[in-house]
Amino acid sequence: xxxxxxxxxxxxxxxxxxxxxxxxxxxxxxxxxxxxxxxxxxxxxxxxxxxxxxxxxxxxxxxxxxxxxxxxxxxxxxxxxxxxxxxxxxxxxxxxxxxxxxxxxxxxxxxxxxxxxxxxxxxxxxxxxxxxxxxxxxxxxxxxxxxxxxxxxxxxxxxxxxxxxxxxxxxxxxxxxxxxxxxxxxxxxxxxxxxxxxxxxxxxxxxxxxxxxxxxxxxxxxxxxxxxxxxxxxxxxxxxxxxxxxxxxxxxxxxxxxxxxxxxxxxxxxxxxxxxxxxxxxxxxxxxxxxxxxxxxxxxxxxxxxxxxxxxxxxxxxxxxxxxxxxxxxxxxxxxxxxxxxxxxxxxxxxxxxxxxxxxxxxxxxxxxxxxxxxxxxxxxxxxxxxxxxxxxxxxxxxxxxxxxxxxxxxxxxxxxxxxxxxxxxxxxxxxxxxxxxxxxxxxxxxxxxxxxxxxxxxxxxxxxxxxxxxxxxxxxxxxxxxxxxxxxxxxxxxxxxxxxxxxxxxxxxxxxxxx
Amino acid sequence: xxxxxxxxxxxxxxxxxxxxxxxxxxxxxxxxxxxxxxxxxxxxxxxxxxxxxxxxxxxxxxxxxxxxxxxxxxxxxxxxxxxxxxxxxxxxxxxxxxxxxxxxxxxxxxxxxxxx
Numbered sequence: 164x165x166x167x168x169x170x171x172x173x174x175x176x177x178x179x180x181x182x183x184x185x186x187x188x189x190x191x192x193x194x195x196x197x198x199x200x201x202x203x204x205x206x207x208x209x210x211x212x213x214x215x216x217x218x219x220x221x222x223x224x225x226x227x228x229x230x231x232x233x234x235x236x237x238x239x240x241x242x243x244x245x246x247x248x249x250x251x252x253x254x255x256x257x258x259x260x261x262x263x264x265x266x267x268x269x270x271x272x273x274x275x276x277x278x279x280x281x282x283x284x285x286x287x288x289x290x291x292x293x294x295x296x297x298x299x300x301x302x303x304x305x306x307x308x309x310x311x312x313x314x315x316x317x318x319x320x321x322x323x324x325x326x327x328x329x330x331x332x333x334x335x336x337x338x339x340x341x342x343x344x345x346x347x348x349x350x351x352x353x354x355x356x357x358x359x360x361x362x363x364x365x366x367x368x369x370x371x372x373x374x375x376x377x378x379x380x381x382x383x384x385x386x387x388x389x390x391x392x393x394x395x396x397x398x399x400x401x402x403x404x405x406x407x408x409x410x411x412x413x414x415x416x417x418x419x420x421x422x423x424x425x426x427x428x429x430x431x432x433x434x435x436x437x438x439x440x441x442x443x444x445x446x447x448x449x450x451x452x453x454x455x456x457x458x459x460x461x462x463x464x465x466x467x468x469x470x471x472x473x474x475x476x477x478x479x480x481x482x483x484x485x486x487x488x489x490x491x492x493x494x495x496x497x498x499x500x501x502x503x504x505x506x507x508x509x510x511x512x513x514x515x516x517x518x519x520x521x522x523x524x525x526x527x528x529x530x531x532x533x534x535x536x537x538x539x540x541x542x543x544x545x546x547x548x549x550x551x552x553x554x555x556x557x558x559x560x561x562x563x564x565x566x567x568x569x570x571x572x573x574x575x576x577x578x579x580x581x582x583x584x585x586x587x588x589x590x591x592x593x594x595x596x597x598x599x600x601x602x603x604x605x606x607x608x609x610x611x612x613x614x615x616x617x618x619x620x621x622x623x624x625x626x627x628x629x630x631x632x633x634x635x636x637x638x639x640x641x642x643x644x645x646x647x648x649x650x651x652x653x654x655x656x657x658x659x660x661x662x663x664x665x666x667x668x669x670x671x672x673x674x675x676x677x678x679x
Numbered sequence: 680x681x682x683x684x685x686x687x688x689x690x691x692x693x694x695x696x697x698x699x700x701x702x703x704x705x706x707x708x709x710x711x712x713x714x715x716x717x718x719x720x721x722x723x724x725x726x727x728x729x730x731x732x733x734x735x736x737x738x739x740x741x742x743x744x745x746x747x748x749x750x751x752x753x754x755x756x757x758x759x760x761x762x763x764x765x766x767x768x769x770x771x772x773x774x775x776x777x778x779x780x781x782x783x784x785x786x787x788x789x790x791x792x793x794x795x
Contacts, residue, residue, distance in 0.1 A: 183733065187725075187729060187758060188729055191706050191707045191710060211722050214724065215727050223726070223730055
């Protein structure tokens with residue numbers, strides 16, 4: 164038995180050595196095994212043999228290698244390529260069989276690993292976090308960044324206040340406006356007007372400003388009165404439905420009379436209270452009174468060329484928030500998009516991403532971490548999913564030429580492919596527009612959670628250094644239903660926890676493709 | 680090529696040369712002889728033994744003499760090896776080198792007693 168084992172180990176040696184000394188080595192082993200009987204000697208024998216193998220094997224192969232080098236020197240001089248084989252005997256059938264099995268196992272292991280890659284993403288998510296941290300610095304304060312000054316009549320109306328169109332992406336918009344709007348949307352998407360998410364003002368910061376900032380230590384009656392008056396004036400002047408605005412004004416006054424907010428001396432709490440009172444009447448989640456401990460910026464500043472360059476660079480560094488574009492097994496295209504950036508900066512990257520997916524048999528859009536963005540990018544990506552222009556409803560604006568997708572896209576093959584959109588409770592704003600329209604047009608299957616429910620149709624109005632509000636000023640006609648996703652979110656077709664959405668969508672896509 | 684692997688002379692190769700100094704031996708006998716002359720400290724495994732033999736053969740420090748049975752070890756036929764003149768010279772040179780080393784070591788008084 165042990166001789167067989169050793170004979171097997173001997174096969175590890177190169178064949179010239181085996182041929183010359185294999186029999187003798189075996190003989191020596193037999194001799195030793197015969198002479199060294201008993202537990203300890205045979206244990207020592209095997210220890211010797213293994214150590215011997217460890218030492219002499221590398222030396223033998225080195226030996227063979229050098230012999231080959233010497234042999235190959237001559238023919239190479241002719242300049243004719245030639246090959247040398249280490250062993251001149253043909254491989255044993257056993258070796259061939261072993262090689263075949265090993266290769267199969269290796270290929271299987273690699274394909275399993277490739278299949279798992281999509282699900283194993285600690286690194287990807289870490290990169291995404293870094294990108295977000297770099298990409299949205301304005302969210303640190305939780306405040307909308309400076310936006311462009313409002314249209315003239317707004318300025319005339321608002322006495323001492325400035326209003327800003329934070330979410331109008333009409334056809335007349337310049338690049339700068341889009342840039343500003345982008346900033347605003349981003350800060351909103353990650354901060355303020357989410358009913359679930361309080362403005363991310365750190366606790367320690369709140370306590371820090373109390374002694375430091377003398378001018379807003381506590382809200383007194385007069386300040387509350389002033390803010391409330393301004394809010395009511397803004398509502399009456401701008402709110403899309405004047406009758407609702409009146410009702411809200413009455414409600415706010417009534418609450419004030421009842422002393423409902425008399426006890427509130429904290430700006431943030433006061434803003435929350437008033438917001439609640441306004442929404443109680445209007446059920447409009449775009450309405451919000453915002454408090455900021457940092458002075459709200461005056462809104463005159465146009466972004467400079469440097470601002471714009473910085474923004475472009477940041478977008479490019481973040482690969483236009485295209486976190487992942489790949490073809491998954493079964494030729495299913497996968498695009499993870501965390502933001503719909505402005506087409507003026509990111510059109511080429513978006514086009515390239517869609518080109519990558521062009522030959523896929525199905526496409527999955529992963530919007531689970533998407534914080535919204537620009538309708539022009541929403542429309543651009545959606546353009547690939549249709550073979551004729553489709554109207555894409557946007558609650559922020561009345562229909563314009565740009566409300567239609569630019570379908571058909573030349574060379575595009577995705578127009579009739581199954582589409583799946585992954586959603587989560589964080590999916591918001593522009594991403595919800597994408598989901599909503601594709602769902603209503605029955606072009607995509609939504610998989611995941613109900614989206615956050617924020618149409619972001621509000622326009623930002625600054626009241627003073629610390630207060631501002633967002634007001635819904637326009638309502639576009641919704642061709643699909645009475646309500647959009649404001650406050651309710653977009654319901655998925657297939658309800659799944661967000662973390663499982665990809666897996667489920669993949670299964671759906673696979674079974675759909677198999678049926679074909 | 681063999682020149683390189685034998686310079687400096689590996690201790691296994693030197694021991695094999697020494698083991699063959701008295702008489703022709705086959706592989707297993709070489710191994711036992713080496714174990715004996717090193718008080719059991721060096722037990723050559725088959726791989727080391729035969730690759731050393733191979734190298735020494737190629738360098739013509741040893742040669743194969745004949746194939747015959749070893750009466751003590753049964754009826755198996757074994758290949759016997761013999762030290763060549765060059766091999767004997769090499770062993771002597773190595774022994775002298777070691778002798779020189781030994782003298783230096785003695786002069787530096789690294790030995791406790793004076794028995795070496």
